[in-house]
Amino acid sequence: MWAQIINAILGIWLMASPAILGFENIAADNDHVVGPIIASFAVISWWEATRVVRLYNIPLGAWLLLAPWVLGYDSTTPVLNDMLVGAVVIGLSFVKGKVTETYGGGWSAIWKSDSLHAQEARKQPRV
Known part of the structure; x- marks a missing residue:
């Protein structure tokens, strides 16, 4: 979870960085759009059942690496900021975290002979 907390802070940093670092125009607009999305995905992925949402930040991180050239940033400061963030x-989005519970097994549970649902059913007393 620590990695996703840092990603949430980085998303907030992206929203604040144009004012703090003093850049504007298309670079600031890009950071104001991408920042809250990164922060939202990071916060959603704090819980174990929704941890996979952390992977949605990978394309956003890749966009930040490409945006300075695609959008044509006019200063070095926003280029360095976006590329570093x-x-x-991207790196922190691959950190899965500790798994303490399993929830149903997903679609693969349909094909497993000993799925989590079958194990739980055996534990229940028959009436």
Whole structure:
């Protein structure tokens, strides 16, 4: 979970960085759009059942790496900011965290002969 907390902070940083670092125009607009999305996905992925949402930040981090050239940033500061944040977001999005519970097994449970549901059913007393 620590990695997703840092990703949430980085998303908030993206929203604040244009004012703090003093850049504007298309780079600031990009950071104001991408920042809250990264923070939202990071916060959603704090819980074990929704941990997979952390992977949604990977394309956003990749976009931050490409955005300076696609959008044509006019200064070095936003280029460095977006590339550094994008690289860290991608790296931290691969940190899964400790798994303490399992929830149903997903679609693969249909084909397993000893699924979590079958195990739980055996534990229940017959009436």
